[in-house]
Amino acid sequence: MIKEMLAYLYKLWYSLFRKFFIKEGGNMSKINYKMEELANDILVKNDAFKLPVDLISIANNNDIDVYKQKLPDGISGAIRYNKDINRFQILLEKDESLTRQRFTLAHELAHFFLEREKLLMQEEVHFDTKFRRYHNDEENEADYLAGALLMDKKMLSILYRINSSISVLAKTFNVSESSMTVRLMILGLIK
Numbered sequence: 095m096i097k098e099m100l101a102y103l104y105k106l107w108y109s110l111f112r113k114f115f116i117k118e119g120g121n122m123s124k125i126n127y128k129m130e131e132l133a134n135d136i137l138v139k140n141d142a143f144k145l146p147v148d149l150i151s152i153a154n155n156n157d158i159d160v161y162k163q164k165l166p167d168g169i170s171g172a173i174r175y176n177k178d179i180n181r182f183q184i185l186l187e188k189d190e191s192l193t194r195q196r197f198t199l200a201h202e203l204a205h206f207f208l209e210r211e212k213l214l215m216q217e218e219v220h221f222d223t224k225f226r227r228y229h230n231d232e233e234n235e236a237d238y239l240a241g242a243l244l245m246d247k248k249m250l251s252i253l254y255r256i257n258s259s260i261s262v263l264a265k266t267f268n269v270s271e272s273s274m275t276v277r278l279m280i281l282g283l284i285k
């Protein structure tokens with residue numbers, strides 16, 4: 095009897111603990127349906143439902159030029175609207191790992207799709223640093239959309255059922271294992 099009571103109390107405590115600490119601490123396990131829908135839309139409109147997703151062709155389809163070059167210390171990527179030639183330009187740090195460059199490209203594309211008008215108005219360059227310590231909504235949304243573009247919810251959910259190995263999935267989607275882990279957590283496929 096006491097044992098059962100204790101088990102019950104433990105369960106109760108654990109569920110409260112999860113509710114207040116684990117859920118609260120993690121925006122990780124939350125699916126942003128608006129962003130998922132937008133990512134899906136972008137992939138459909140750009141005929142990009144092939145793995146790994148071809149970000150360069152999405153950029154080209156939208157008249158965005160992508161350059162890989164040496165950027166100032168600590169900068170991973172940048173996006174700007176160049177008024178003189180009427181085109182958007184994305185810069186990527188050429189010495190970072192290819193999966194990192196790919197995520198940065200997805201992040202800059204996300205800025206384009208989310209804030210095109212704002213970028214058009216302001217002529218300044220938007221820089222993204224290597225260790226993003228920011229906690230602002232625009233950057234978090236750009237990161238979310240980047241993950242959703244690279245690892246489409248439906249495609250990933252189907253492939254996860256076939257093979258749940260993070261390293262295999264990361265290779266299939268051409269992303270880093272840490273990006274894959276975060277995405278699987280967001281989608282609630284792993285805890």
Ligand SMILES: [Zn+2]
Pocket residue numbers: 201205221222233236
């Ligand atoms: Zn950014």
